[in-house]
Structures are given as C-alpha cells and as structure tokens.
Amino acid sequence: MIKLLLAEDQGMMRGALALLLGLEEDIEIVAQVGDGDEIVPKALETKPDVALLDIELPGRSGLDAAADLRARVPGCQVLILTTFGRPGYLRRAMEAGASGFLVKDGPVEDLAAAIRRVLAGERVIDPALAAAALSAGPNPLTQRERDVLAAAVDGATVADIAAKVHLSPATVRNYLSAAIGKTQTRNRMEAVRAARQNGWL
Amino acid sequence: MIKLLLAEDQGMMRGALALLLGLEEDIEIVAQVGDGDEIVPKALETKPDVALLDIELPGRSGLDAAADLRARVPGCQVLILTTFGRPGYLRRAMEAGASGFLVKDGPVEDLAAAIRRVLAGERVIDPALAAAALSAGPNPLTQRERDVLAAAVDGATVADIAAKVHLSPATVRNYLSAAIGKTQTRNRMEAVRAARQNGWL
DNA sequence: CCGGGTCCGGGACAAATGTCACGGGTGGCC
DNA sequence: GGCCACCCGTGACATTTGTCCCGGACCCGG
Numbered sequence: 001m002i003k004l005l006l007a008e009d010q011g012m013m014r015g016a017l018a019l020l021l022g023l024e025e026d027i028e029i030v031a032q033v034g035d036g037d038e039i040v041p042k043a044l045e046t047k048p049d050v051a052l053l054d055i056e057l058p059g060r061s062g063l064d065a066a067a068d069l070r071a072r073v074p075g076c077q078v079l080i081l082t083t084f085g086r087p088g089y090l091r092r093a094m095e096a097g098a099s100g101f102l103v104k105d106g107p108v109e110d111l112a113a114a115i116r117r118v119l120a121g122e123r124v125i126d127p128a129l130a131a132a133a134l135s136a137g138p139n140p141l142t143q144r145e146r147d148v149l150a151a152a153v154d155g156a157t158v159a160d161i162a163a164k165v166h167l168s169p170a171t172v173r174n175y176l177s178a179a180i181g182k183t184q185t186r187n188r189m190e191a192v193r194a195a196r197q198n199g200w201l
Numbered sequence: 202m203i204k205l206l207l208a209e210d211q212g213m214m215r216g217a218l219a220l221l222l223g224l225e226e227d228i229e230i231v232a233q234v235g236d237g238d239e240i241v242p243k244a245l246e247t248k249p250d251v252a253l254l255d256i257e258l259p260g261r262s263g264l265d266a267a268a269d270l271r272a273r274v275p276g277c278q279v280l281i282l283t284t285f286g287r288p289g290y291l292r293r294a295m296e297a298g299a300s301g302f303l304v305k306d307g308p309v310e311d312l313a314a315a316i317r318r319v320l321a322g323e324r325v326i327d328p329a330l331a332a333a334a335l336s337a338g339p340n341p342l343t344q345r346e347r348d349v350l351a352a353a354v355d356g357a358t359v360a361d362i363a364a365k366v367h368l369s370p371a372t373v374r375n376y377l378s379a380a381i382g383k384t385q386t387r388n389r390m391e392a393v394r395a396a397r398q399n400g401w402l
Numbered sequence: 403c404c405g406g407g408t409c410c411g412g413g414a415c416a417a418a419t420g421t422c423a424c425g426g427g428t429g430g431c432c
Numbered sequence: 433g434g435c436c437a438c439c440c441g442t443g444a445c446a447t448t449t450g451t452c453c454c455g456g457a458c459c460c461g462g
Contacts, residue, residue, distance in 0.1 A: 010284065015309035016217035083211065108216035142438065155390030158418075171440055177420055187420075187448090189356025189390055343408070359449075372410055378450055388418085388450075409458075419448065428439075 002119055005031045005048035007039050007065070008081070009057050013104075017052075017111070024112050036060030043073045050115050055082040055089060063092050070097035077118045081111075085129045087136035088199025100124030139200045140182045148175040149195055152188050203320055206232045206249035208240050208266070209282070210258050214305075218253075218312070225313050237261030244274045251316050256283040256290060264293050271298035278319045282312075286330045288337035289400025301325030340401045341383045349376040350396055353389050 004027055008014040014032055021027050030046040033039055037059035043051060051069055053062035066078045079100040080093045093101050099118045102110065103126065114124045141149070144165075151161040158176075162169045176188055183194040195201050205228055209215040215233055222228050231247040234240055238260035244252060252270055254263035267279045280301040281294045294302050300319045303311065304327065315325045342350070345366075352362040359377075363370045377389055384395040396402055 011306040012282075012309050012312070013214055013217070013305065016214070016221055019221055019309065020217055081213075104214065105210075105212040108213050108220065111213070144439070154394055155386070155388055155392075157387065168441055170442060173420070174441085177422090180420075185356070186358065187356055191356075193355055345409070369411055371412060374450070375411080376409095378452085381450075403462100405460105405462085407458100407460085410456085412455075413453080415451080415453100417448100417450075419446105421445080421447095423442105423444090425442075426440085428437100430436085430438105432433105432435085 002027045002050060002115065003030045003046065003048045004028065004115065005033070005039070005043055005046065005051040005076075007033045007036070007052065007057065007062060008054045009034050020108060021112060021115075027112065027115065034058070036062060036065055039065040040068050040072060043069055043076060047073065048076055050077045050079055050119055052079050052081055052115070055080060055084075055093075063089070063096050066093065066098050067096040079114060079118050079124070084199070085126065085132075086197065086199030087129075087133040088139055088201075090125070090129055090133040090199075091138070092199065101126070101129070103129070136198060139198075141179060141195065141200050142175075145175050145179045145182070146195075146200065148172055149179050149188075149192055150201055152176065153192050153201075203228045203251060203316065204231045204247065204249045205229065205316065206234070206240070206244055206247065206252040206277075208234045208237070208253065208258065208263060209255045210235050221309060222313060222316075228313065228316065235259070237263060237266055240266040241269050241273060244270055244277060248274065249277055251278045251280055251320055253280050253282055253316070256281060256285075256294075264290070264297050267294065267299050268297040280315060280319050280325070285400070286327065286333075287398065287400030288330075288334040289340055289402075291326070291330055291334040291400075292339065293400065302327070302330070304330070337399060340399075342380060342396065342401050343376075346376050346380045346383070347396075347401065349373055350380050350389075350393055351402055353377065354393050354402075 004021060006014060006018055006029055008017065014034060018029050018032055022029055030048050031042040033042050036057035053066060055062040062080060069076055069078055078098040080098050081102045081104060082089060083104045085103040090101050100114055100123060102114055117124050147165050148161055151164045158169050158172050162172045180187065180191045183191045185191045185194050205222060207215060207219055207230055209218065215235060219230050219233055223230055231249050232243040234243050237258035254267060256263040263281060270277055270279055279299040281299050282303045282305060283290060284305045286304040291302050301315055301324060303315055318325050348366050349362055352365045359370050359373050363373045381392045384392045386392045386395050
C-alpha cells in the first residue's frame with residue numbers, strides 16, 4: 001500500500017484527486033493539506049511514501065517544502081504537480097530533490113502511474129519540458145534583483161519597493177534596471193512577466 | 202439521466218471531474234471540451250441538460266459561450282465553475298443567463314448537488330459572493346477604457362497600445378488616466394490589477 | 403433644440419521611470 | 433595579493449507616464 005500525502009490548495013481539485021487516487025487499489029491517502037506550511041508537519045506525522053505537491057500554495061511554496069521534506073522525511077519521494085510548466089520551476093524542483101514533475105494538463109491516468117514509477121525510483125519528467133528547461137539556461141537574476149522584482153509585481157512604485165526591501169530608492173532603480181536588462185525587456189512590467197514566465201520569481 | 206457537458210481547459214481537472222461525476226448514478230457526461238470555441242457546437246450536437254463551464258478558457262470565454270448557449274440551446278442550464286470568485290464574473294454570469302456560479306474551492310461534494318439543483322430550476326450561488334458582487338457595484342469602466350486597459354496588461358508602452366487599439370497615443374493616455382481614476386489606483390499596473398480583481402477586464 | 407454622455411484628439415506640465423557613470427564595501431577564488 | 437561578482441548608494445540625464453486643460457464630433461433623451 002502506497003501512503004500518499006496530497007498538497008493542493010484548490011479544494012475541488014484536491015477533493016477530486018483524493019477520491020480518484022483513493023479508488024486505486026494500492027494507494028492510500030494518509031494526509032490532505034491546502035497550505036504549504038502544513039506539509040512538513042503532516043509528513044512527519046504520517047510518514048508518507050510519496051508526497052504530491054502543488055507549487056503555488058498559500059503559506060509556503062511547494063518547492064520550498066520539497067527540499068525540507070527530502071531532508072527531514074528521508075523515505076518520502078516528492079512528486080511536483082503544477083499548473084505551469086515553467087522551466088525555472090522544473091529546475092528548482094530537481095535541485096530540491098524532487099523525483100518527478102507533472103503539469104496539470106495531460107490526462108489523469110498518468111497520475112497514478114507516475115506515483116508508482118516515482119516510488120520505484122524512476123524519475124518522471126515530461127521530455128519536452130526538460131528540453132525547455134535546459135535550453136532556457138539557469139536563472140540569471142541575482143537574489144536582490146529577484147527580491148526587488150518580486151516586490152514590484154503588483155504595481156508598487158519605487159518608493160514602495162524601497163520601503164518593502166529596506167533599500168534606497170536609487171538602488172531599487174538600479175536593480176530594476178539590471179533586471180530589465182537581463183530579461184531583455186523594456187520596463188518593469190515586462191520584466192516581471194518574463195521572470196514569472198521562466199519561473200525565476 | 203442528466204446529460205452534462207463539461208468545459209474545462211486543465212486536462213487533469215477535466216478528467217478528474219468527468220470520472221467523478223460519471224460515478225453518480227443519475228449523471229451522464231455527453232461531451233468534454235477544453236476550448237471555448239467548441240462549447241456551442243458540441244452542445245448543439247449532444248443537447249445536454251446542464252453545461253458546466255469554466256470561465257478562463259482558450260478560445261472563447263465561458264461567459265461569452267454561456268449567453269450563446271442560452272439562446273441557441275434553450276433546454277440547457279448553465280453552471281459556471283471558476284477559480285476566481287470575482288464580483289464582475291458573477292455579475293456577468295447572471296447577465297448571460299447562468300443558473301449557478303461555483304468556485305473551485307469548496308468541496309467536490311457540492312458539485313453534483315449543484316447540478317441537480319440547477320436542473321430543478323434553482324439558482325446556486327455562494328451567498329458571500331453574491332453580497333460581494335452587489336456591494337462592489339457595476340463595472341464603472343467604459344468599453345474603450347476596458348480595451349485600452351486590456352491592451353496594457355503585459356507591460357506594453359503607450360505607443361504599443363495605441364497601435365493595437367488604433368488610437369492616438371494622446372488618447373490612450375487619456376483613457377488610461379480615466380481608468381486609473383475610476384479604479385482609484387496610482388498607475389497602470391495597479392489599475393490592471395484592480396480591474397482584473399473585480400472581473401472588469 | 404439643448405444638455406449630457408462617450409468618443410477622439412491636442413498641448414503643457416509635473417512626476418515617475420529607466421539609463422548611465424561613478425564611488426566604496428564585502429567575500430570568494432586562483 | 434589580484435580578480436571578479438555582488439552589494440549599496442549617489443547624481444545626472446532623457447524618456448515615459450500621469451494629469452489637467454482644452455477643443456470638436458457624435459448620439460440619445462428630455
């Protein structure tokens with residue numbers, strides 16, 4: 001019996017997946033969470049064999065939690081399930097020690113199969129996505145550049161960002177300019193978009 | 202037997218819902234589509250009793266399709282199922298003749314129940330959401346203001362927007378200024394965000 | 403017919419943004 | 433030690449953006 005932890009914020013999706021996977025003979029869902037912060041505690045409590053994690057969660061990111069999970073719950077394989085097949089996400093997932101990476105397109109039938117393959121020690125990655133991740137190259141943005149860009153997502157002004165990141169306005173503009181240059185875009189908004197698209201956020 | 206049409210772009214979600222609803226004794230899924238443009242043709246072909254529509258779809262919006270569906274497939278009730286409980290979406294759904302509006306949070310169990318209630322002629326709407334929609338008031342944006350704002354979503358410059366909408370740059374700036382004023386925001390980005398948030402896009 | 407609304411444009415101005423050049427500081431690596 | 437990358441900041445500059453004013457056009461309801 002494969003013990004599974006399911007982390008997904010959309011209630012309907014979570015419920016549907018839980019019901020579906022519960023129908024499989026060899027799978028038992030030992031925990032369902034809708035918040036990233038609950039992943040590690042629940043895993044420590046229930047010792048699942050596989051953790052199926054969404055990336056975009058309230059609280060902690062699934063990618064974040066994945067690294068922790070690998071370190072603190074050694075027997076647990078991590079399978080990332082996400083809406084967005086962004087190159088940077090895949091890269092980060094691999095660096096965090098994930099064994100598989102699925103996108104929410106594609107048929108449900110793959111899911112149970114992927115879980116079994118992951119448990120058998122295989123890696124499950126969409127080949128096209130892997131190619132995209134490799135061709136895209138690594139994240140060119142500095143930590144600070146990411147911080148500043150992340151603080152600019154919802155239309156904040158330079159002053160707002162400066163306050164949020166505790167920097168001088170002039171410095172913020174320099175980082176923004178650098179980020180714009182590295183993403184080969186023309187302004188903040190495009191830079192944010194490009195960084196998001198690649199999973200660099 | 203309730204004949205159901207299911208429109209949802211995420212393959213995994215669509216598959217999961219189809220399987221789940223297929224388990225219900227009195228529900229039969231007669232069509233599944235992942236593209237907004239296929240909704241009406243498939244409905245004309247299969248004459249479903251209820252159409253379960255996502256809003257954000259490739260091709261045509263589910264809200265768009267809903268209005269058409271009501272006009273061209275009279276016996277078919279429309280139930281909107283969306284990730285975002287935005288006031289403007291609910292309002293537009295009602296104006297399009299939808300009988301129900303569900304968000305993808307909340308338990309799966311509600312879904313089958315909602316389908317049956319809709320078919321019985323009831324309206325299914327989350328009360329909190331209905332209150333929000335009423336308190337938010339109607340869309341204050343002009344058609345042109347919406348156009349310009351929509352063309353500004355991905356960081357386009359004034360010149361880009363002007364080219365896309367076939368207007369003078371000066372006019373574009375005027376519309377943007379108006380939109381910023383009406384949304385009570387400080388710049389384009391915040392205005393876009395606010396308009397999206399409310400479903401005014 | 404006379405408002406009032408929206409549509410479309412222009413001009414002028416202040417503020418915000420993006421760029422560049424420049425400084426100094428730290429820490430890692432050869 | 434020297435090199436390099438990143439960090440943090442300043443000042444100056446051109447461009448873009450946001451605002452406010454002003455026209456003229458159209459259509460609709462009173």
